[in-house]
Amino acid sequence: MRGHESISAAILAAKARGEPALVGYLTAGFPSRDSFKEHVQAIAASADVVEIGVPFTDPMADGVTIQRASHAALAQGVSLRWILAQLETMPRAKAPLLLMSYLNPLLALGLETLAASAARAGVAGFIVPDLPFDESAELRAALGTQGLGLVQMVTPVTAPQRLEQVCASSQGFVYAVTMTGTTGKNVVVPPEVTRYLDTVRSRSPVPVCAGFGIRSREQLELLRDHVDGVVIGSALVEVLERGEDPARWLSALRAR
Numbered sequence: 001m002r003g004h005e006s007i008s009a010a011i012l013a014a015k016a017r018g019e020p021a022l023v024g025y026l027t028a029g030f031p032s033r034d035s036f037k038e039h040v041q042a043i044a045a046s047a048d049v050v051e052i053g054v055p056f057t058d059p060m061a062d063g064v065t066i067q068r069a070s071h072a073a074l075a076q077g078v079s080l081r082w083i084l085a086q087l088e089t090m091p092r093a094k095a096p097l098l099l100m101s102y103l104n105p106l107l108a109l110g111l112e113t114l115a116a117s118a119a120r121a122g123v124a125g126f127i128v129p130d131l132p133f134d135e136s137a138e139l140r141a142a143l144g145t146q147g148l149g150l151v152q153m154v155t156p157v158t159a160p161q162r163l164e165q166v167c168a169s170s171q172g173f174v175y176a177v178t179m180t181g182t183t184g185k186n187v188v189v190p191p192e193v194t195r196y197l198d199t200v201r202s203r204s205p206v207p208v209c210a211g212f213g214i215r216s217r218e219q220l221e222l223l224r225d226h227v228d229g230v231v232i233g234s235a236l237v238e239v240l241e242r243g244e245d246p247a248r249w250l251s252a253l254r255a256r
Contacts, residue, residue, distance in 0.1 A: 003124035004149025006096045007049055007172030011207040011229045014048045020220055021048040021229030022250055023209055024236055025100070027069035028052050028086075029078030031241055036083075037090045039240060044093035046250035051127065051231065052087075054080050054101035061129040065234040069241070080105040080114075087121035096124040098151065098172070103131050111142035118148055125149030125172045133166050140169070151175050156196045167204040173229065174204045178212045197226040217253055 001009065014021035024047030026039050044050050055073035059066060080101065087097065099118065106114050106128065118126075125148050131139065133152060140150045149171030154163055156179065167174050178193055201208045210223055211231030223230060232253070239249045 002147030002149075003096070003119070004147070004171035007098065007124050007149060007151075008206050010048045010096050011173055011209065015207070015228045019254060020224050020227055021207070021209065022253070023047060023049040023051050023098075023211070023229055023231040024246070024250060025051040025053060025231060025233040026240060026246075027055060027066060027073055027237055028083045029055065029073035029076055030069040030237065031072065031243075033073075033076050033078060033082075035240075036086055039246060040087075040090070040093055040097070042245065042247045043236070043250065044095040044097075046247040046254075047095055047232075048229065049098060050093060050095050051098045051100050051233075052083065054083060054099060054105055056102045056105065059102065063234055065237050065241075069237050080109055084117045084121045084123075087123065088117075092122050097122055098125050098127060099123055100127040100129070103128055106139065111139060112145075115142045115146045115148060118143075119146035123148065125151055127151045127153070127175060129153060133162070133169070136169075140171075153177055154200055155179075156193070163200065164203055167200065167206075170204070170206055173207040173209045174200060175231065176200045176208050176210050176227065178210050178214070194222070194226045197223070201227065220253065 011021040024043040026043060029036055040050060055070040055078050059070050136150060143150055151172050152166045152170035153175040154166050155177040176197055197210055207228035209229035209231055210227045214230045214232055215235040220230060236246060239246050
């Protein structure tokens, strides 16, 4: 099974059990480099997909929590090369792994080197929030040589024709941003958001996961009939920052 296929399969398996899949996010090396492998394995034990954030100096799509985590990780010397090296030496995680990175670190490594190194490290795909869809062909092709997926993002203001194009090209899942702005805000999930998510699902040949501001069981209940999964980002980073058990917190989020 190719990397992006394993992502889709994990999400659909969770959905078949009657629950939205959980995509659990952590910033690599936060709150400490020494805990990175432990945190990846703990999140993989309870989430269906693990999204690993590559720290970056200007994380424009992220709110204050992930900005803070990113800057703290950079201060410890965390880099894309370090992350890939750590993943390559650890046991394969239970859940598929995604790397979320802004474009510059990927280009600095080189796309062919990136794809080969990521495959060796057990990475299944990438999310690149500052890469425009119209400029993504080169990265998609490089990742494709190793069976790795490129997850595309859509928003409530994505035009219908572009929504069709992006959904058709996304691999693993479509990341449906629930609002305009940055991550970390608490989404109330008004009716217009669920209608938008229904539209994305109707256009997408792969699973759809909602992200930005998902923090509570109540939100999961509101979204369960409209998406295949949810991305838990800032809330989970805050759990790690407080020194709590991420696996236990995620399990409680699933509890009905």
